[in-house]
Amino acid sequence: MTEPRIMLAAAPNGGRHTAQDHPALPLTPASLARTAAECLDAGANLLHVHVRDAQGRHTLDAATYREAFAAIRSEVGERLVLQATTEALGRYSAAEQLAAVRGLRPEAVSLAVAELFGRDVPDADVAAFLRELQLDQVLVQYIVYSAAEEQRLVALAQRGLIPGPFWTLYVLGRYGQARPSTPADLLPFAPFSAGRAAAPWAACAFGQGELRCLVAAAAFGGHVQIGFENNLLTPEGEPATSNAEQVRRLRNALTPLNIMPMSADELRRAWLTPPDRTAPR
Secondary structure (H helix, E strand, C coil): CCEEECEEECCCCCCCCCCCCCCCCCEEEEEEEEHHHHHHHHHEEEEEECCCCCCEEEEECHHHHHHHHHHHHHHHCCEEEEEECCCCCCCHHHHHHHHHHHHHHCCEEEEEHHCCCCCCCCEEEHHHHHHHHHHHCCCCEEECCCHHHHHHHHHHHHCCCCCCCCEEEEEECCCCCCCCCCHHHHHCCCCHHCCCCCCCCCEEEHHHHHHHHHHHHHHCEEEEEEECCCCCCCCCCCCCCCHHHHHHHHHHHHHHHHHHEHHHHHHHHHHHHHCCCCCCC
């Protein structure tokens, strides 16, 4: 039997943490490039990248992204899929988020359903933007924070406002929550509540429960995202030494289950041709 092959994404920085939170947090193009190489060696096939402005703040500036991506590519070539984000963090409107992606045209991008639809851009214009990404073969991942958001994503796809193929990221927990994420946080989402998902799915999680959550997700057919964006701790509650350590721990935990990461090229092919699961249930 063929062993499962998954996306193992590293999310090394996010838009909120600073060097005061962890001295190994990569915030510059050079440090992102070093981290990318380390995470690749540890088993990652995708890097989920946030960039910062001169004051260290989260930014969607296309030129800043291009500088970071160029540094990463010089270090790892095409051996990692590079994913940009449109996360607003309270700084950006939907119109600014769309303009940022159009200015960058990344290989892959993560989009939060709640930040694009029903805001300052008409839904029809958002749909036209998403069709542009489809024509450009941009690898699109939709972020959902709850079962209700996932149901909204499915409804938008059924209305033709979201084209396929796409992948979904389930976020287990929140920044600043009082408890770590647990595998039980997966249960409201479609693979567990409805028996199947609307699209290929991945999970990320907060706090020292991150590893347990991601092993559970992979065991039940999901893909995984790990790193300092959501969690700076080991499962034992100690500060992790690096993003690569987190990636390596996850890969080692999945090896006894015969779950292995794809290569970046395998991931690109799988992303562009996932099964069509957007039909009405």
